[in-house]
Amino acid sequence: MTDQTLSLPLTERPAAIRPSTSYWSGVRRRLARDPVTMICAAILLVILAAVIFAPLLFPLDPYKTSMIRRLKPPGTPGFLLGTDELGRDMLARLIHGGRLSLFMGFAPVLVATCIGATLGIIAGYAGGAVNMGIMRIMDVFYAFPSVLLAVAISGALGPGIINGLFALTLVFIPPITRVAESVTTQIRAQDFVDAARATGASATRIVTGHVLSNVAGPILVYAAGLISVSIIIASGLSFLGLGVSPPTPEWGLMLSAMRQAIYVAPVNAVLPGAMIFIVSICFNMMSDGVRSAMDVRA
Amino acid sequence: MTEAIRQPDIGGPAQPMLIVRDLQRHFVIRGQTRRRKDVVRAVDGVTFEVAKGETLGVVGESGCGKSTTARLLMHLTPPDRGEIILDGEKVGDPRGVSVRDLRRSVQMVFQDSFASLNPRLTICDSVAFGLRVNGQPATTARLNADAMLRMVGLTPETFSDRYPHELSGGQRQRVNIARALAMSPRVLILDEAVSALDKSVEAQVLNLLLELKERLTLTYLFISHDLAVVRYVSDRVVVMYLGKIVEVGPVGAIYDRPHHPYTRALLASRLSMNPKQRISAPPLTGDPPNPIDPPSGCRFRTRCPIAEAVCALAEPRLARVDAAHDVACHACDAGSGHTLARLTGMEGA
Incomplete structure (x- = not known):
């Protein structure tokens, strides 16, 4: 080696001989090879696309009632998935309800992730008394079962979408903070x-330079797993009459309203529940898949 | 690196690079019972000097406070007590140097080459981080980082955009050295920096370190449990036992005429190159005592072959036995009352 290497070469940086494989490209490659995750992602994409675009493309009226057409089975001409207890089009209601249900799934988790991750990273990095303060406050919330906490908060605030969202956000902050703190x-x-x-x-x-890039993955994967929980709790709140109020279509509310008809038209009654089930299981499987794709080292 | 970035020699060649006085760090841990708080005396009053341009080796068994001392020197762990004087200027003193300046002048290479590199950053970005923190724009920092990589023997064309997991242990340790040197430090602390590497790679990295030391006029603090390596690289050696210095002196004196019974035992535990010369009995038995509750007086007395009543009563002081060779043992301190004291003292003279 000569002293030449000590001086600054003020030329352009030479390009790498072989492109390097970054961590994320490895994750992408492993994900592409995982059929379960890919199928779940595809199902979610289809549902998401339908929920967002279908009302814009087709005339779907989720509110039009008809006493004559009550509880028609799926496949009835004009009503692909039948009608509900007031004769409203199930397909239209499922699609419109999905908008709200999915929104109630995403929005609280998104807000809770921003707040929880910030708190958790501060607690984890600062350690000591700061950590103690933040984490003990979280433990207080953590002591209640999440469903009970959501019910209690929205019960105290009264029914309504905004109160429901607020309750859900508050429910998700502690677990996300905890994950962020531990990583x-x-x-x-x-x-x-x-x-x-x-x-x-x-x-x-x-x-910002070293910690964030290393903790973002685990936190986001955990948060993705919470989306399904959020949808379920949101539906549960509506089911109890605390979240969305009728006649607004929402999967949980629809399930609640249709349960009286379960012996007359079981298929119709189960449909909203099936949607909740499919969406939440797909989110869970997908976040599991992403988690295992991210776990592999080198 | 250009000369302009290099930090100037302030105190002149006679001024020691680092003076460490009575450095102490106790860790409070939760005790067995709820009320009691236990204190681990990781580093308990350590005093030494590092001259400019020398390599000071630090040896001792696991848990004796070698790594904690290194972390204290960089204020990565704040010391409870004691002072650090960097080239005549006291660290943390309003008239001396700030902790930030200390960290720029003193850099460290860690043992675990993988854990000490951010897995999400390319090699170049890891090296460039410190430069950017200290005000260099991104492109300049990356160019300088490339120059540092070349200096440690990694061609930037091949390695700059690689991630740590794509490199071998030796290559990663070279990156760590490049990152430390990018800050143009005056002192480099090598905390078991070559211990995790296999022998042939270890030799390469050691030679690189020696070459860089010459070229950049660095001062090394070389921490290792490997006695052979310490002998090869060091000018002077500090022997630590349970958070205290037991012996310090020139490398030749320590290895050829060790005075402290612990140093003797440590040296006797080395393996011989001659296969017929096997070590049958262990030079020391038992584990080191619990640092939460160290023995009274001399901390080595529980395992010492020449311990006497006086050793339990008083803590031995670092006494001069030879030119620049200090030993903390009652048996080497003439006034201590140890029966061997006079004998050993004569031997030293």
Whole structure:
């Protein structure tokens, strides 16, 4: 080696001889090879697309009632999935209801992830008294079963979509904080964080430059798993009359209204429940798949 | 690196690079009972000096406080007590240097080459991080990082955009060295930096370190449990036992005329190159005592072959036995009252 290497080469950086395989490209490759995850993702995509675009493309009226056409079985001309107890088109109601149900699934988890991840990363990185303070407050919320907590909060606030969303968000903050805190604590103990501290970098700089990229994956996977829980709890709230109020279509509410008709038209009554089931199981399987694709090292 | 970035020699060649006085760190851990708080005396009053341009080896068995000392020197773990003087300037003192400046002047290479690199960053970005933190724009930092990689023997064309998991242990450790040197430090702490590598790679990395030391006029603090490697690289050696320094001296004196019974036992535990010369009896028996509750007086007395009543009463001081060779043992300290004291003292003279 000569002293030449010490001077700064002010030329352009040479390109790599062989493109390197990044962590995320490896994850993508493993995901593509996992049929279960891919099928679940496809089902979710179809449902999402239908829920978003179908009302824009086809005339679907989820509110039009008809006393003559009550509880028609699926396959009735004009009513692909039959009608409900007031003669409303099931397909239209499922699609419109899906908008609300999926929104109630995503929105609280999204907000809770932003708040929970921030709190968890702060607690995990700062450690000591800060960690103690944040995590003990979370433990108080954690002590209640999540469904009970959601019911209690929205019961106290009264029925309505906004109150339901608020209750759900509050329910999801503690578990996300906990996951964020535990992964951050693990990363914090790694030598590369000490090496970064040794350069004189500030805590904010280290968190954005080194911690965030390492904790984002696990937190997002965990949050994706919560979407199904959120849909179920939201449906549960509506079922109890606390979330959405009739006649607005929502899967949980529809299930609640149709349960009286379960002996007359079992297939119609089960449809909203089946939608909740399919969507939540797909979310669960998908987040499991992403988790295992991310677990593999090197 | 250009000369402009290099930090100037302030105190002149005679001023020690680092003076560490009475450095102490106790870790409070939750005790067995609820009320009691146990204290692990990881580093308990350590005092030493590192001269400019020398390599100070630090040896001792696991848990003796070698790594904690290193972390204290960089303020990665704040010390409870004691002072660190970097080239004549006290660290943390309003008139001295700040902790931030200390961290720039003193850099560290860790043992675990994989854990010390962010798995999500390319090699180049890892090396460039410190430069960017210290104000270099992204492109300049990356170019400088490439230059550092070339200096440690990794061609940037091949390695810059690689991720840590694509590299071998030796290559990763070279990256860690590049990252530390990118900050243009004056002191490099090598905390078991070559211990996890296999022998042939270890030799390559050691030679690289020695070459870089010459070229960049660095001062090394070389922490290792490998006595042979320490002998090969060090100018002076510090022997630690349970958070205290038991012996310090020039490498030749420590290895050829060890005074402290612990140093002797440590050296006797080395394997011989001659297969016929086997070690049958262990030079020391038992585990080191619990650092939560160390023995009174001399901490080594529970395993020491020449321990006497005085060893349980008073803690031995670091006494000079030879030129620049200090030993903390009553048997080497003439006024201590140990029956062997006079004898050993004469031997030293």
